Amino acid sequence: MDLRRIVGQTKTAGFQVGVRRTFPISQEKAWELITSEEGLKLWLGESTNVFLKPSQKFVTKTVTGQIRVVKTQQQLRLTWQKVEWLKPSIVQIRFIPRDSNKTTISFHQENLNDSITREKMKVYWEKVLDEVRERIPNFT
Template identity: 65%
Template sequence: MKKQRIIGQTKDVGFQVGVRRTFSISQEKAWELITSKEGLDLWLGESTSIILEPGQKYLAKTGAGEIRIVKPLQQLRLTWQKEEWEKPSTVQVRIISKASNKTTISFHQEKLADKNFREEMKVYWGEILDGITERLQN
């Protein structure tokens, strides 16, 4: 009999979660928003400086990790480990251009330890997208 997996559980990378939202902004504006000091502080937590180049390590208020992939205007991939976590997770941020000046910002996180961390991060990323929405309305 096949063992039933819990929602968000993968065969190879533990638990994962993804949230996305489409905004009425250009791909360039979305990238700038995510990668600016203000943007990084919003979704990764305050830090002194984060250098967005593969191999660069960073320390932020919410945790630490290493930048893995930087594809300007498209994708960031990094490891992220909160203090209370045993192992780092992998976070991927994608900027997906849609027609007529609409852009989707997507956060995907894998290698989460269990369903509780998955739920916690689902709420977290939803709040981050709410914060982006608020910033764009001001």
């Protein structure tokens, strides 16, 4: 029996992907950027009402989900399901302080269906972090 797994494949939770970058901003500013209306649009998509409170459901033009965990300036955890997906995935965003003026923003997604979806989401989260980087000069 061949027990080798494909890159990103977990034993029990399908496929996963993680993307992180360190930015020259404080943990507080990183949180403000990601959770601001503009920031939410970057990673969730267009929406009129997204409230970052546990149990709160949300719908955007591209994804639906439910907020699971909100730890201010530290972590967000939520379900994430694109319209064409059969089941939701889990997204976790962490804000990891590196020193007083550097913070790593980490997007981790699990319960993805396959390696193709994993690769698409890797590109998606990298693009989100590129957009975050572009907005930092206007946000500090």
